[in-house]
Amino acid sequence: MNATASTTLLIADDDPAHLLLTEAALAGAGFLVHTASDGEEAVRRYAEVRPDFVVLDVNMPKLTGIDACREIRKLATSRHVPILMLTGRNDLPAISEAYAAGASDFAQKGINPRLLVERVRFLLRDRDLQEELRSSRSKLLLAQRIARVGHWEIAADGRTLHVSPMLGELLGVDPGSLQRYEDFVALLDEADREDARKAFVTCATGNGRFGLDHRIARADGAVISVHQEAELIEGASVAGASVVIVTLQDLTRLHRAEETVRLLSYFDTVSGLPNRRHLSEQIAHALKEPAGAAATAVVAFRVHSYDRIVQARGSDFANKLVVQLARLVGLELERISHGGTILWRTDLPSVCRTADGELAILLRSRVSAEHVATVSHAVLESVSSHASGPDVDYVPALSAGVALADGATTDAEQLVANAHSAAELAKDPRGCAFFSPLPQAQLRRRLVLESSLRNAVERRDLTLVYQPRVAIETYALTGVECTSRWKHPQFGTIRPEEFLAIAEEAGIVDDLGRWMLDDACRQLAGWHERYEDTFFAAIRVSGRQLRDPRLAANVQAAIERYRLPANSIQIDLTEAAIIDAPDAAHAAIDGLRKAGVRIGLDDFGTGHSSLGQIRRVPFNSMKLDRALMADLYTDPWAQGVTAAVLAMARAMQIRSVADGIDDAETLEMLRALGCDEVQGKHVAPPMKPLDFEDWLERGGARHLARQRYREAESARDLSASEVDDIMKWANS
Numbered sequence: 001m002n003a004t005a006s007t008t009l010l011i012a013d014d015d016p017a018h019l020l021l022t023e024a025a026l027a028g029a030g031f032l033v034h035t036a037s038d039g040e041e042a043v044r045r046y047a048e049v050r051p052d053f054v055v056l057d058v059n060m061p062k063l064t065g066i067d068a069c070r071e072i073r074k075l076a077t078s079r080h081v082p083i084l085m086l087t088g089r090n091d092l093p094a095i096s097e098a099y100a101a102g103a104s105d106f107a108q109k110g111i112n113p114r115l116l117v118e119r120v121r122f123l124l125r126d127r128d129l130q131e132e133l134r135s136s137r138s139k140l141l142l143a144q145r146i147a148r149v150g151h152w153e154i155a156a157d158g159r160t161l162h163v164s165p166m167l168g169e170l171l172g173v174d175p176g177s178l179q180r181y182e183d184f185v186a187l188l189d190e191a192d193r194e195d196a197r198k199a200f201v202t203c204a205t206g207n208g209r210f211g212l213d214h215r216i217a218r219a220d221g222a223v224i225s226v227h228q229e230a231e232l233i234e235g236a237s238v239a240g241a242s243v244v245i246v247t248l249q250d251l252t253r254l255h256r257a258e259e260t261v262r263l264l265s266y267f268d269t270v271s272g273l274p275n276r277r278h279l280s281e282q283i284a285h286a287l288k289e290p291a292g293a294a295a296t297a298v299v300a301f302r303v304h305s306y307d308r309i310v311q312a313r314g315s316d317f318a319n320k321l322v323v324q325l326a327r328l329v330g331l332e333l334e335r336i337s338h339g340g341t342i343l344w345r346t347d348l349p350s351v352c353r354t355a356d357g358e359l360a361i362l363l364r365s366r367v368s369a370e371h372v373a374t375v376s377h378a379v380l381e382s383v384s385s386h387a388s389g390p391d392v393d394y395v396p397a398l399s400a401g402v403a404l405a406d407g408a409t410t411d412a413e414q415l416v417a418n419a420h421s422a423a424e425l426a427k428d429p430r431g432c433a434f435f436s437p438l439p440q441a442q443l444r445r446r447l448v449l450e451s452s453l454r455n456a457v458e459r460r461d462l463t464l465v466y467q468p469r470v471a472i473e474t475y476a477l478t479g480v481e482c483t484s485r486w487k488h489p490q491f492g493t494i495r496p497e498e499f500l501a502i503a504e505e506a507g508i509v510d511d512l513g514r515w516m517l518d519d520a521c522r523q524l525a526g527w528h529e530r531y532e533d534t535f536f537a538a539i540r541v542s543g544r545q546l547r548d549p550r551l552a553a554n555v556q557a558a559i560e561r562y563r564l565p566a567n568s569i570q571i572d573l574t575e576a577a578i579i580d581a582p583d584a585a586h587a588a589i590d591g592l593r594k595a596g597v598r599i600g601l602d603d604f605g606t607g608h609s610s611l612g613q614i615r616r617v618p619f620n621s622m623k624l625d626r627a628l629m630a631d632l633y634t635d636p637w638a639q640g641v642t643a644a645v646l647a648m649a650r651a652m653q654i655r656s657v658a659d660g661i662d663d664a665e666t667l668e669m670l671r672a673l674g675c676d677e678v679q680g681k682h683v684a685p686p687m688k689p690l691d692f693e694d695w696l697e698r699g700g701a702r703h704l705a706r707q708r709y710r711e712a713e714s715a716r717d718l719s720a721s722e723v724d725d726i727m728k729w730a731n732s
Helices: 016-028 039-049 065-073 092-101 113-147 165-171 181-185 190-204 252-266 276-288 306-313 315-337 369-388 412-425 437-456 496-506 509-531 551-561 575-580 582-594 611-616 636-651 664-673 689-697 702-715 720-731
Strands: 008-012 032-036 053-057 083-087 105-108 149-155 160-163 210-217 223-233 243-250 295-303 352-355 358-365 398-404 432-434 462-471 477-488 492-494 536-540 569-573 598-604 621-624 655-658
Touching: 008 016, 008 039, 016 032, 016 053, 016 113, 032 039, 039 053, 039 065, 053 065, 053 113, 065 083, 065 092, 083 092, 083 113, 092 105, 105 113, 149 165, 165 243, 181 190, 190 210, 190 223, 190 243, 223 252, 252 276, 276 295, 276 352, 276 358, 276 412, 295 315, 295 369, 295 412, 306 315, 315 358, 315 369, 352 412, 358 369, 358 412, 369 398, 369 432, 398 412, 412 432, 437 477, 437 496, 462 509, 462 689, 477 496, 477 509, 492 496, 496 509, 509 536, 509 551, 509 569, 509 689, 536 598, 551 569, 551 582, 569 582, 575 582, 582 598, 621 636, 636 655, 636 664, 664 702
Parallel strands: 008 032, 008 053, 053 083, 083 105, 398 432, 477 536, 536 569, 569 598, 598 621, 621 655
Antiparallel strands: 149 160, 149 243, 210 223, 223 243, 295 358, 295 398, 352 358, 462 477, 477 492
């Protein structure tokens, strides 16, 4: 699109012929032309059409061209509109007056029309360039205002050539007062002035640019941080001389933002105390320094009952309490440092808050590692002594955990974590514990085991073993106890007590229990069919499993899946499991009893043993705790307790079972006391399915009967026929 076609011109001339000629020339060039025959009409028509360009004849009736120019310039919209005056030849006074009135340029009246068109086009181009310049300048000033930057043009001898308004605003002075660079130097701190002078001289003589940072106290009392950059520009002045361009940027807001970020990064936002990151950096610096102190350690102080304090008094009170404790710890360490035995900086905040209820410090002793413990105890005692002060509301107990840095320690964060772990071990108020890697190794091992245990069943890392239970009089097999075994690929064989406890805490004991139940039922169904025997399988359940409302249904489903008699499965449980959730436990037991499943009481005789539980639950069997079997043969007290328990079981018609029978003497003692069934290594150890089958096919526990009667034969004189009868029975 032709830009000329959208450009509007206004021509004013009282000579109709000249007006017509001028109009024709400009319209022919593509301009949209409006005309006026005198000065008054020109002013009026300007307001109506708001042209982009004005051509005025100097000599017109009613209002001269110069007066008309002056009136048009009074209008706000005409500020940047080019006005071309047409004058007579050599009318110099009129030309001067026209410029004074606001004319942009002049031409002689009767100029060649083609030259007039080019003159108009030139002035319009100049107008556009001026507009671009004004826009750029406006944008520059806006950018400087936003960025808080001012610039200054200075001659090599230090005289001011130009100064931006923004620079005066930054410094809080009138820009006109900055006549020389030295006027700026006078605003600086006295310590910075000489450096600024030398830097300017170096730059002005062509020896390199410079950058300096300053703090300036303004006249209004505000203190600002500015950055000064200067560079020599060759031939930049109108006269071609070199000019030093200086820029000043106000960095006050940036520095405030950086300080805010620093506070958020290195200080606790609630209490204002240094945080864990602050402490870690202190430790990192200390570890890099040459070994000067006898011992470097991190001491963590744990606030006892912090959670209860928050619940009782609120978080605001608890936070103020932590600040108070940090002050007390700091005061005591400052007092100790006066003796020269520890390195303690009083010029920096050094008591850090590393957790909600925990403070920690970097402690460097000049004496020994043992001295670190001495200092820690002194701090604990000092804080404790303030608890009895007349103006003290409440001072909680503290305990301390110490993590010493050895020669190979380079990880500051690990040192803080070690101190935290040690503080957790210091359970007693005013107690102090040193970090040991053993608990950490145990924790890591437990985490690995928990992770592995979740997939152990699927990978078939877990297996079931079976330990026979036999009648004490006939040694006939009555049942097998199923227990799980786990061979971990990294740690080898894991004790059942360990991984079952992990399964309980991790919430995967239910999955483990369902696998045990299914595998035991599958194996038992195969043995019933193969050996035409109906012994049962006992499976122990935990308190968590007993609280599962689906327990009875899961057991019944497994029994039906493998077509087993209901009484071929026995669920063993402890009194502790029942006491933990009595309602859920009794509901589960009722469901199992209705399904025909046997119920066994495990580990009776110690712990929570209670006659009330036995009376309320119809148990099929009662297994005596292994602890009673340890010294049964030699300990009269154990014999008395065992006899009483067995007598009670007979009175309540509950089968009694003794576990942990490792020798013949204990077995004979139990026989004399009236026990019904036994299991243990003397009978048979826990066995894998193939080993159990081999044991069963070799006669099971009948070898014990043969051994017993051989001993009896040697003890009394039996006839040959009696011995033959006994041996025939034992071998049947």
